[in-house]
Amino acid sequence: MTTVLEPPAVAPPPPxxxxxxxxxxxxxxxxxxxxxxxxxxxxxxxLGPLIMLVLTAFEDTSGGVVITPPFPWTSxxxxxxxxxxxxxxxxxxxxxxxxxxxxxxxxVSLTFSWLIERTDLPARNTVFVFVVxxxxxxxxxxxxxxxxxxxxxxxxxxxxxxxxxxxxxxxGPLNVYSLPWMILVQGMALVPLTFLLxxxxxxxxxxxxxxxARTSGSGFxxxxxxxxxxxxxxxxxxxxVYEFVTVxxxxxxxxxxxxxxxxxxxxxxxxxxxxxxxxxxxxxxxxTYGGFLLILALLPLIAYNRVVGDSGSYVTVTGKTFRPKTxxxxxxxxxxxxxxxxxxxxxxxxxxxxxxxxxxxxxISTVSxxxxxxxxxGSYRKTLSGDLFITALKNTLILGLSAALGSMVLAVLVSWIxxxxxxxxxxMADVLAFLPHAIPGVVIGLATLLMYLLLPLxxxxxxxxxxxxxxxxxxxxxxxxxxxxxxxxxxxxxxAAEASGARGWxxxxxxxxxxxxxxFLNGFLLVFLASIQNLTLPLMLYSTxxxxxxxxxxxxxxxxxxxxxxxxxxxxxxxxxxxxxxLRRSSGSRMGS
Amino acid sequence: xxxxxxxxxxxxxDDRGRTVTAVDHIxxxxxxxxxxxxxxxxxxxxxxxxxxLAGLEQPTSGTISLDDVVxxxxxxxxxxxxxxxxxxxxxxxxxxxxTVFDNxxxxxxVGKRQSSxxxxxxxxxALELVNxxxxxxxxxxxxxxxxxxxxxxxxxxxxxxxxxxLDEPLSNLDxxxxxxxxxxxxxxxxxxxxxTIFVTHDQVEALSMSNxxxxxxxxxxxxxxTPREIYQTPNSEFVAAFVxxxxxxxxxxxxxxxxxxxxxxxxxxxxLIAKTDKAMVPGEPVTLAxxxxxxxxxxxxxxxxxTNSISAVVxxxxxxxxxxxxxxxVGDELIRVKGSPHSRFRRRDKVFLEIPPEECVLIHTPTxxxxxxxxxxxxxxxxxxEIV
Numbered sequence: 001m002t003t004v005l006e007p008p009a010v011a012p013p014p015p016x017x018x019x020x021x022x023x024x025x026x027x028x029x030x031x032x033x034x035x036x037x038x039x040x041x042x043x044x045x046x047l048g049p050l051i052m053l054v055l056t057a058f059e060d061t062s063g064g065v066v067i068t069p070p071f072p073w074t075s076x077x078x079x080x081x082x083x084x085x086x087x088x089x090x091x092x093x094x095x096x097x098x099x100x101x102x103x104x105x106x107x108v109s110l111t112f113s114w115l116i117e118r119t120d121l122p123a124r125n126t127v128f129v130f131v132v133x134x135x136x137x138x139x140x141x142x143x144x145x146x147x148x149x150x151x152x153x154x155x156x157x158x159x160x161x162x163x164x165x166x167x168x169x170x171x172g173p174l175n176v177y178s179l180p181w182m183i184l185v186q187g188m189a190l191v192p193l194t195f196l197l198x199x200x201x202x203x204x205x206x207x208x209x210x211x212x213a214r215t216s217g218s219g220f221x222x223x224x225x226x227x228x229x230x231x232x233x234x235x236x237x238x239x240x241v242y243e244f245v246t247v248x249x250x251x252x253x254x255x256x257x258x259x260x261x262x263x264x265x266x267x268x269x270x271x272x273x274x275x276x277x278x279x280x281x282x283x284x285x286x287x288t289y290g291g292f293l294l295i296l297a298l299l300p301l302i303a304y305n306r307v308v309g310d311s312g313s314y315v316t317v318t319g320k321t322f323r324p325k326t327x328x329x330x331x332x333x334x335x336x337x338x339x340x341x342x343x344x345x346x347x348x349x350x351x352x353x354x355x356x357x358x359x360x361x362x363x364i365s366t367v368s369x370x371x372x373x374x375x376x377x378g379s380y381r382k383t384l385s386g387d388l389f390i391t392a393l394k395n396t397l398i399l400g401l402s403a404a405l406g407s408m409v410l411a412v413l414v415s416w417i418x419x420x421x422x423x424x425x426x427x428m429a430d431v432l433a434f435l436p437h438a439i440p441g442v443v444i445g446l447a448t449l450l451m452y453l454l455l456p457l458x459x460x461x462x463x464x465x466x467x468x469x470x471x472x473x474x475x476x477x478x479x480x481x482x483x484x485x486x487x488x489x490x491x492x493x494x495x496a497a498e499a500s501g502a503r504g505w506x507x508x509x510x511x512x513x514x515x516x517x518x519x520f521l522n523g524f525l526l527v528f529l530a531s532i533q534n535l536t537l538p539l540m541l542y543s544t545x546x547x548x549x550x551x552x553x554x555x556x557x558x559x560x561x562x563x564x565x566x567x568x569x570x571x572x573x574x575x576x577x578x579x580x581x582x583l584r585r586s587s588g589s590r591m592g593s
Numbered sequence: 594x595x596x597x598x599x600x601x602x603x604x605x606x607d608d609r610g611r612t613v614t615a616v617d618h619i620x621x622x623x624x625x626x627x628x629x630x631x632x633x634x635x636x637x638x639x640x641x642x643x644x645x646l647a648g649l650e651q652p653t654s655g656t657i658s659l660d661d662v663v664x665x666x667x668x669x670x671x672x673x674x675x676x677x678x679x680x681x682x683x684x685x686x687x688x689x690x691x692t693v694f695d696n697x698x699x700x701x702x703v704g705k706r707q708s709s710x711x712x713x714x715x716x717x718x719a720l721e722l723v724n725x726x727x728x729x730x731x732x733x734x735x736x737x738x739x740x741x742x743x744x745x746x747x748x749x750x751x752x753x754x755x756x757x758x759l760d761e762p763l764s765n766l767d768x769x770x771x772x773x774x775x776x777x778x779x780x781x782x783x784x785x786x787x788x789t790i791f792v793t794h795d796q797v798e799a800l801s802m803s804n805x806x807x808x809x810x811x812x813x814x815x816x817x818x819t820p821r822e823i824y825q826t827p828n829s830e831f832v833a834a835f836v837x838x839x840x841x842x843x844x845x846x847x848x849x850x851x852x853x854x855x856x857x858x859x860x861x862x863x864x865l866i867a868k869t870d871k872a873m874v875p876g877e878p879v880t881l882a883x884x885x886x887x888x889x890x891x892x893x894x895x896x897x898x899x900t901n902s903i904s905a906v907v908x909x910x911x912x913x914x915x916x917x918x919x920x921x922x923v924g925d926e927l928i929r930v931k932g933s934p935h936s937r938f939r940r941r942d943k944v945f946l947e948i949p950p951e952e953c954v955l956i957h958t959p960t961x962x963x964x965x966x967x968x969x970x971x972x973x974x975x976x977x978x979e980i981v
Contacts, residue, residue, distance in 0.1 A: 495649050496686035498673040499758075500700035500748065506674075510703070514690045 038413040042432040045472045049447030061284035077284040094265040098247040104187030109195040130344040135192035136577035138533035141569040143256035145351035150176035177261030188347045201235035241304045249440030252535040267442040290443040358566035383567040392552040403470035404528040411478030419486045437476030445540025461543040474527045485519030525583040596788035597623040602655035615641040617812035632799040633809035648673035660755040679749030680758040685741040694729040719751040757789045796836040833882040842881040846873040862923035867953035880956040885931040887952035901948040
């Protein structure tokens with residue numbers, strides 16, 4: 001046997017160099033083609049709707065959207081919006097609503113983070129799971145649950161309270177259809193994610209920084225005030241900015257709790273202008289409000305970039321950390337436990353319990369012997385065998401899977417351009433992929449709606465228009481994950497494949513994609529979960545042909561079918577909790593995000 | 594015929610609007626089966642040059658031929674995957690999602706179709722070559738640094754490439770393993786006969802392994818030569834300093850010595866005799882390079898007129914095991930000497946430095962284009978300091 005590694009007797013024919021005549025043609029490679037196409041797709045998805053939004057804001061749409069020239073250009077929409085005193089009260093309510101909810105969410109989240117990471121609170125891991133668990137309940141469902149609990153006429157808690165205080169009144173004493181309760185419900189809805197964001201950085205924070213303060217003679221209060229909180233500042237501000245967009249973009253809680261109590265915020269204002277209960281939609285005015293909301297969402301983001309944008313001095317996260325010395329709660333332990341379990345009961349157990357109770361009751365009542373006797377699974381049978389439910393379930397699956405697949409594929413390509421390519425369009429990919437994160441969902445919904453009203457593509461009114469809007473909205477989330485994922489793959493792993501004779505697609509298929517699989521799967525589930533929970537886009541783009549679970553739940557509720565709504569909510573919550581469990585397993589830690 | 598031919602290679606890149614020239618019009622040729630080393634400090638352009646050869650960087654201009662095939666010129670570019678090369682990366686670039694076998698088989702599988710039995714045979718031969726055959730079924734992530742290094746080498750060789758490119762392959766190993774791999778790599782290269790380009794910043798690696806060394810500095814090649822030429826007759830202060838600790842002495846030419854081929858110089862430490870063939874005029878400025886191990890420390894003056902024996906005072910002697918690292922002053926001039934481990938001179942001892950004239954290397958005119966290494970920020974003078 002001759003050794004294989006000896007040079008072959010007959011030299012193989014030398015590879016033919018690729019002829020490239022002119023300077024610019026040298027750059028036309030598979031890489032640049034893929035980069036260019038990806039950026040064009042992003043441009044279309046992100047900038048297209050935004051341009052439509054701006055154009056529509058300058059158009060007279062009182063007679064409907066004009067789709068052929070001549071376009072009725074006007075600045076009337078702005079005059080209407082600016083001279084309407086309601087605009088300013090809506091703006092102020094939006095600020096009150098979002099600031100209040102954020103304040104609540106951050107105080108609760110910081111307290112929980114500290115209790116779990118830094119004290120000897122009993123059963124910390126269980127508390128952790130239950131604080132995060134409400135993430136599995138979509139906003140629309142928690143709003144409905146709270147309405148079932150606290151609506152002034154037959155809210156469960158109100159019924160109980162009235163019988164306790166022997167009140168003859170038929171309403172009250174509590175009214176969830178008011179700004180303070182909306183703030184509370186929204187705040188509780190924000191806690192899981194806020195908590196995850198804050199606790200991750202608290203855990204990553206090098207505990208020796210706190211120990212150093214302790215050995216320097218600082219007391220507990222001083223350490224928290226002078227060391228822990230300042231070091232957490234970037235994480236807290238980052239989470240604040242993110243959650244602020246979450247609050248102002250959503251229509252679920254403002255629609256379900258705000259509309260009956262005549263509390264209007266910008267997102268519901270936009271929804272009402274484009275989906276009025278009576279009369280024609282006024283897309284021009286809607287777009288003008290949309291512009292307002294866009295600016296409102298962008299402001300904190302710009303401020304954030306100025307505060308922590310390029311600050312390397314905040315790098316406190318290290319790979320190796322040990323668990324810091326835990327603070328003994330001592331005599332405060334019962335109080336801390338009461339807080340923790342009390343909150344879990346109110347934010348998680350109570351809403352779920354009322355949904356299950358309502359789903360087996362023909363009508364809302366307090367718990368009594370007769371009521372328990374009335375319990376029936378009949379409404380499950382009725383609701384779940386209906387065509388609407390089957391259609392909605394099918395559409396929800398299509399929506400979740402397609403939006404997740406689409407945005408993750410796009411995210412991988414974009415991240416690859418950002419991290420790896422030497423393309424001059426790199427910055428553009430970066431900005432375009434980040435933008436949807438800053439655009440409120442209700443604005444994306446409106447802009448997408450306008451775009452496909454005009455474009456002669458047969459997707460208006462189908463599930464695919466929601467898929468496109470959803471994919472656009474979550475491409476930022478996906479990119480955040482995949483950019484980190486690709487950056488962690490050493491460049492030399494790809495170069496080694498090239499030097500081994502692999503072509504471009506072979507490098508992707510055999511090296512890059514297999515290495516990215518965990519990140520891709522994690523992002524896929526995350527987007528899937530977010531997409532099926534989202535009510536804003538399905539409602540903004542709603543038509544009879546594209547009903548999904550969230551919009552079905554809302555329409556049943558709007559129709560007045562409390563039991564049916566409760567049934568659907570229980571089923572939907574079960575689905576999302578299963579998806580969330582899968583997500584936790586795929587991310588391989590108890591982080592869940 | 595040369596296996597590798599590089600002509601007027603230039604590589605510029607854009608750093609926030611500023612054009613930086615990493616490689617500045619260099620030329621070199623590598624003979625078939627030669628072990629050719631690019632040696633230089635970080636940022637000298639050696640790795641960029643290697644990456645241009647691999648096609649991982651696109652040169653700005655110039656011509657590269659591998660095995661008489663033009664792989665880069667202003668008219669044509671052969672992409673990396675169609676160049677007949679094998680490459681070992683500094684961080685090994687072992688694919689963590691594959692087994693050892695799959696890693697080595699990769700170049701065969703992505704190339705033109707071969708039967709799996711042929712692939713299997715070739716992979717096992719390549720693994721045997723680096724003594725890794727028993728690990729074939731291991732997951733790549735379960736290997737130690739040294740094993741990953743061997744695996745990476747097997748992967749680079751499995752296609753039997755015309756050219757083997759090694760990008761600082763030993764720098765991530767610990768000192769002991771590095772010494773062992775140095776020997777193994779060199780013996781392997783001799784056995785399988787493959788033209789090799791080796792990039793390193795470690796002068797010991799370069800000197801011990803190469804047929805020829807090209808010392809690079811700031812994008813240009815400062816000197817090309819065999820390890821002995823580079824070490825014993827450096828052509829510039831930079832090369833002298835980079836390939837080992839050196840004392841530089843400034844002075845001027847006085848006249849010829851009594852023996853032909855030797856000259857008399859006046860330097861900062863007094864009159865010296867040095868060996869040179871260069872013709873000079875009296876008063877011409879010169880720079881002398883003297884290696885620390887070329888100097889002997891003695892108690893008594895050597896009166897032989899054909900050697901240099903200079904009175905000096907010991908500043909400090911540091912015992913480092915195989916030698917004593919003496920810092921010795923001649924007047925104000927500090928001179929490093931590597932003394933015998935048995936010598937026991939102490940601080941303030943009066944001694945004589947014996948410097949053989951043939952060890953006094955005359956460096957070319959100090960006004961040459963190669964910049965003085967004294968501008969370099971890195972501590973490149975001390976051979977005991979790891980250069981990063």
